[in-house]
Amino acid sequence: MLLPREQSPWNCGYFLGAIALRALQALPEHRGDLQSLQNRMGALIHREVSSTQVVVAAAWLYLLGAIEMDEDGMVRSCG
Numbered sequence: 001m002l003l004p005r006e007q008s009p010w011n012c013g014y015f016l017g018a019i020a021l022r023a024l025q026a027l028p029e030h031r032g033d034l035q036s037l038q039n040r041m042g043a044l045i046h047r048e049v050s051s052t053q054v055v056v057a058a059a060w061l062y063l064l065g066a067i068e069m070d071e072d073g074m075v076r077s078c079g
Contacts, residue, residue, distance in 0.1 A: 010045070010047065011053065013057070016041075016053050016054075016057035016060070017057045017064075017066075019041050019044055019045055019049075020037060020041055020054070020058065020061060020067075021067075021077065023037055023040035023041045023044055024037065024067065024075065024076075024077040025077065026040055026044075027040060029076075030076060031074045031076040031077070032075060033073070033074055033075070034051070034054055034058065034075065037054055038050075038051060038054040041053075041054065041057070058075055065078060066078055
């Protein structure tokens with residue numbers, strides 16, 4: 001859910017997407033695999049981030065056109 005009412009805001013798509021974009025900006029060449037993205041997201045918010053949360057964030061950002069997968073299978077920021 002993008003804007004949960006009963007859940008913590010730490011789990012909403014908007015928040016996870018914003019953290020994922022910040023994490024990508026901190027990675028070399030603004031690109032990385034999902035594991036490095038997960039690690040960087042966790043470091044930014046000082047919490048463990050699950051692989052499901054990373055996939056939700058990546059899917060949301062992909063639908064918005066904010067990220068793409070390059071020819072090496074790495075997630076890359078479009079902006």
